[in-house]
Amino acid sequence: MTSSKVAVLIALTWLYPFIGVGVTISLSSPLQLCGNIIKTVYCDNYAIVKLACSDTRVNNIFGLSYTSLVVFVPLSLILYTYMRILKVCFSGSKQTRQKAVSTCTPHLASLINFSFGTLFQILHSRFDMSSVPIMLRNILSLYFLTCQPLFNPLMYGLQMTKIR
Secondary structure, eight states, X not given: OOHHHHHHHHHHHHHHHHHHHHHHHHHHTTOOBSOOOOOSSSOOXXXXXXXXXXXXXXXXXXXXXXXXXXXXXHHHHHHHHHHHHHXXXXXXXXXXXXXXXXXXXXXXXXXXXXXXXXXXXXXXXXXXXXXXXXXXXXXXXXXXXXXXXXXXXXXXHTTSTTTO
């Protein structure tokens, strides 16, 4: 891999979210708000969009398409990669299969943890969750912010014999 290829990949890695956040802010800032009570533990963009009196159709379309791109494209690539890795590993010896499973298990656990937190955040922001008890809503909304950063070092740390 050349230095220029690395520079392009780093630039794209930074440019994609920068443009996404810029468009989101430019769509949300001109909205007229009808209220000031946010019914979540913390403030996010869609909680502000829900307070708007004006038409938010463009915000909704952009938000759903951007969320789909940010969540489902990487998730599909990750799942495809795992299928390819496991296909090769399971065609080998028993030792190769055991090593593949022990290597991939923390990655898959982390992916499932992240996907669960992301899915709840999307459902919580887009749908009426008033039938869910408030304590459960608060715990699940904080799950995405707290459990993911705590879970990953624990999962990957247990793989290292010195930490275990």
